[in-house]
Amino acid sequence: MVKRSADVEYESVGAADGMSKGVLISDDDGAPNFAIRRFVLDAGASVPKHTNEVEHEQYVLSGRYVVGIDDEEYDVEAGDSLLIPAGVVHWYRNESDEEGSFLCAVPNGDDAIELTDG
Template sequence: MIIGKSLEIKPQKFDNKEIKGVEKRVLIGKNLGAPNFVMRLFTVAPGGHSPKHSHDWEHEVYILSGTATVVTPDGDRIAETGSFVYVPGNVVHQFRNDSKEALKFICVIPEYAEE
């Protein structure tokens, strides 16, 4: 068993045309030898966003703090603190922070997906 602290993991920072104001920390994954899933913590700055994209694997997302605008094929949806979001494989999606406070969420994906 392993117990860790998220702030002890150095974040990857993204700030370009496709991804703006995003920090990603891989909490559990290949780094700990997890055989099935990868758990990541994302922090999105106000005005920031993930890329608008799709892929074969699903996401399970839990909003820890802040408010996410979730871009879906059916239009934008709001996910606030305490909300969960299930994104099936091959569905175009994006997480945007249109608020004035940081957005933090946990995202779990299968181990074969990119961490």
């Protein structure tokens, strides 16, 4: 199975102004276990603190931005990899003048997202 980049549709991510998501591969494409998504974080954009029911493995494709994971903040850039365990509070902030992008692999199935306070 090959999915061409022109066939990937990007949509805004609900609570995150300035972030969009494209699903590269998922169970809809016949992938039995994992989905791969590509996220784009616009310059100056941020994503509020939240949790997910499933773990995330991420690979930074471009740009530099801040990722908060469980009360720690990390400056990340292209080539960095991240593990965000299920249920852990995390957030994103792009303080640069360039967009950032990353790949995110998650298990197929439901992934409830819950915004957290502070």
